[in-house]
Amino acid sequence: MATDLSVTTAPAAWSSDGRTFTCTTELVEAPAPGDVVVLEPSPGQQLLAQVRASSPLPGGEGRFGGGGQAVQASGVVLGPLDASGGPTSAPVQPFASAVLRPASAPHLEALQRARGAGLEVGSWHSGDVEVPARLRAGGFNRHTFLCGQSGSGKTYSLGVVLEQLLLHTALRMVVLDPNGDFVRLGQVRPGAPGEASERLAANDIRVLRPEAGGGDPLRLRFRTMPRAAQAAILRLDPMHDRAEYNLFLHLDESYYEKGLGPMVTRLRAGEDDERAMAQRIENLGLLDWEAWAGELTSAAEVVAGGARATVMDLGGFRDPLEPQAVALDVVESLWAQRESRTPTLIVVDEAHNLCAAQPRGPLQTALTERLVQIAAEGRKYGLWLLLSTQRPSKIHPQVLTQCDNLMLMRMNSPGDLAELGAVFGFAPEQMLRSSPFFAQGEALFAGGFVPAPMLARMGARITQEGGSDVAVPLP
Template sequence: MPETPTLVSAAPAGDWSSIGQVVGNASTSEFSFVLKSFRSRVGDLVAVKMDVPSSDYRGKNPTIYVWGRVTNITRYNPFFPYEAAQELAEEGLNLRDTILSDSRDQLEATVLILGCTPPDNAKTVFPLTYPVQPAATVFYPPAAWAKELLAGSLTGTPLQVGTLIARSDVDVNLSADRLVSRHLAILAMTGGGKTVAARRILRELIVAGYPILIFDPHGDYLGFSQKQALFADRKIKLFFPYLTMSAGSRSIVEKLIAKMTQGISDPQREYIAELMAGIEPRAGTPVRQYIGSLLAELGSRISAPRDKRQLPTMYAVRRALNQVDQYLSRMELTNDRMRATFARKGLTGFDQLPDPNGSPEQIIAPKQVSILYLGGYDQLTQCTIVSILMESLFEHRAAMTDAIPPFATFIEEAHTFIPSNREGAEDAPSVDTLRKVITEGRKFGTGLVLITQRPSRVDETILSQCNSFLVLRLVNPKDHSFVRSVMENMSDADARLLPGFGPGQGIVSGQAVRFPLLVQIRKDDDLMFTELGDENFIEQAQKWKPPAAAAGRASSREATKKLAAIPTRKAKK
C-alpha cells in the first residue's frame, strides 16, 4: 500500500488517494506516471511525496510535496498489437470472438512540475532542485489542498473566474490588484467565450466597486444597464460619443485635425493656432459648432485676404476643418440612428459623453461603470475617439491631481484599436496612445484589458506588455504562433489544446495567477441580455414588407413595363 501523505494541523484537511506510479526518466521539470483508469484527466493537479537532500547535505533529508499539472495522457494496449487490428479489419471479425484482450489498457500521463511545498503548508512554493523519484506514488490531492496551493500568491481582492477544467470543486481566482495594474489579454475565436469571460471579470470588479471604462463597438456590454438591480449601489452609465469644448481649451480641435486628416505642415498648424486664438470657446460648446465658427471666419479671410501668399495655407486649413466636420457629422447621424434602434428594444438612458478634460469625474468614478458604445462608426472615427478620451484620462492620472481614481479600461475588438503594422497601424490614432498607457499605466493606476478574436492582427509590442493572459479556443495557425511568441510560459502541450477547447474553456497564465492553469469560465446566466441577442435575419427577411411609398413606386414601374410590352398599331398609310 502506498504511504498516504501525513497531514498536520496547519494544513487543510481532505482525503488523499493514490492514482499511479512514476515511470521512466523523471527530471526537475517533468515526469510521467502510469495512471489508474478513470482517476485523472488532462488539467488535473497531482502531487508526489518525496525526500530531497538537506541544505548542508549532512542533516536529515526533508520531505516535500512535488506539485504538477497533467498535460497529456496516452492510452495503449500492449496485448492488442497492430497486426491483430489489421487481421480483424481484413477478415471482418469481432474482437469478442478471439482470444485477444480489450480490457488491458494502460494509461501514461505526462506531468508538468509546478513547484514543491513543505508537507504542512501548501501556500509556500519553491522550485524543485532534485528530480522526482521513479516508482514514487502519485496522489490525487483533496480540493482543500488544491485551493490553498492556487490561492497562496494572491494578494488583495480575489476575482473568481471559474474552476479547473478537470475539477469543478477547485476554484480559479485571479489577483485583482495585478489584473488592473499590469494588464490582461483575453484571446479567443468567435464563439470561444471571450465575452463570457470578460463579463465574469467585469462582474467581480463591479462588485468590488472598482471604476471601469468599456469601449464597446458592437453593444455586447450595453445590457449591463438592464441588470442594474444586481449591483446594489453601483452605477452603470451608457454614453455615446459627443465631443464638446472646454473653457479656454482648443486642444481637442488640434487633436482631431492631427488624427482625422493626413497631417498638416508647420505653417498650417501655426495658422490654425492663430485662427483659434481669435475665437474663444465656451465650456460645453459642441466641437462641430466651434469648427463652424472657424470655417466662417476662415471664409471671410479667404474672400478678402490681407496677404495673398497665405491663400494656399488657408485653403489647406479649410480642407482639414471640412474633413473633420464631415467625420463628426457622420458620427452624429449614426448616433441618432443607434439610439432609435436601441430605444425600440427598450434600452434607453444614453447620455452624451462628458468632456474628458473638464469633467473627467463624470466618466471615471468609484462604483461606476461607464460604457461607451461605438457601433456604427468607421475605424478611423472609433480610433480617434478612443485616442482622445484615453489621452485625457491618462493625463489626469499622470498629473497626480486626484481628479479621477485609478481605473480599468476594457477594449473589445482590440485589433481595431491597436492593429499591427501589417494591418495599418499608421492609420489608427489610438495605437500610440494605448502603447503609452500600457507601458506607463502601471505607475499611475491605469490598467487595460484587451479582448480580441484575432490576436495575430494586434500590435505585438502592446500585447506583449500584458502580464496576464486568458486564452480560450483558437483555431487559426497564425493566431497560435503569435500567441506562443508573446506568451513565454505556454508549453507545446498547452498550445496543442487550444483548438479543442469548448466554449468558456481555456488557459490562464501570468502574474494574475500562481501557475498556468486550464480553466472553465463560470457563465453568468443572469447577465444574459435577451433584448440584445443575435438578430434572426432569416425570419426578418421572411416577414419583411416594403414601405408604402416603395410599394407604390414598384407598382408604377410594373405598370410601365406592361404598357411597354403592348404592341402598338402601325399607322395607316
C-alpha cells in the same frame, strides 16, 4: 535522473532541481496537462505540483506489466504543502523518487487561497476534481489579452470578468465597446444572486451612447484635446501639409473655443492657408459630426468626474471615424492625467479596430500610438489594458508583447496558436494546443492573474448581456 522503466511497477516521479519534475505512468492513469498533483518524496513530505506536458514513451507498450502504453509527464513544483494544504514558497530539494497522486478539491482551494485568488469566474477542472475557478484581483495590475474566435463565448466571458472586478475591487473602468455588448453592465438579470446584485447595482456605471436624447450622450470636446490629436482629426500631416499644419499649430485658442463652426467662419475670412483649412474642415464633413460635445459633457469629462465604470457604446455614429475620435479623446485624457495614478482598467473590445497591427489613417494611427505608449509605460501610472479580439495577429505587436495575462478561448487557427505560444511563453504549450477543442465558454487562463495555468468553464453572468447574434429565421 534516469529511471529504469523495465522494473517500474507504479507511477514514479523525480526532480533534479526541486523546481520541475518528471514522472512515468500508464496512459490510463496519466495526468493531463494542467492537472494539479501531489508528490510525496518521503513520508510526511508533500509537494503540490502541476503537470504541463505529457507524451507516450517510444517502445513503452507493456512496460508496466500489461498491454498499456507508458507515458512520461513533466511539470513544475508549486511548493511544499503547509498545514492548510496550500503551497508555500520554501525551497524544495531534488528528489530521486516520489509517489504521485491527484490533488483533491481542498488542495485546489488552498492553492487559490494561498495565491490570493478570490474573483470567482466559473469552475476549474483538474482530473476528476472540480472547484470554483478564481482569478487574482492583484494580477490585473498588468495588461491582459483575451482572445477567442467567433462563437467561443468571448464577449459573454469578458462580462463575467468585469462583473467580478466591479464587485471585488475599486478599479475605475473605461470600456470601449464597439458593438454595444456591455451597455447593460449595470442592469441585473432576473434571478441573479441577491447580495451580489445589490452590490453591483450600487456602482456608478455610466453608459454613453451616440444618440442624442438616448440617455447620457457620447461626445468629445475638440478644444481640450492635444494639438497632435486635433491634427489627426483634421487629417493634417506635418510634412505633406506643412503650411496648414504650421498654421494650425500657431492658431490662437480663441479660434476653436466655441467649436468648429465659428472656427470655419473665422478661417474663411483669413489668408489663403486659413481659407484652405476652412475648406478642409468642410470637405471632411467634420461640421456634421454628432460627436461634438458643445454644451454637453464629454466622455473624457465623465471619466474624470469619478464614474466607477464608463461604458462607451461606439456603434451608431454616422461617420466611421467618430468612434475613433471619441476613443482618442478619452485615451489622451487618461494619459494627460496619469500623474494622478488613479488605478484604471481600460477595456478595449474588438481591439483590432482601435489598436491595429497596421493602423490606417491619422486617427487610427494616433490612437494606436497612444495605446502602445500606455502598454509600455502605463503600468507605473496605474493605467492597465484589457484587450479583447478574435485574432492576435490583428493587434499591434508592441501592445500584445506587453501583456502578462492571457485568457484564451476556442481558437482553431494553427498560425494564431503558434503566435500566442511565441508571445505568451508562460502558457504551457500543450494546454494552448487544446484550444481548438474547447466548448463554448471554456477558457485557458495563464499569467499573473491566476495561481497556476488553469482550464476553466465560465460561470453565469449577473448582469444582462448587451448584444447577441441575429438568429436565422425558421419557417
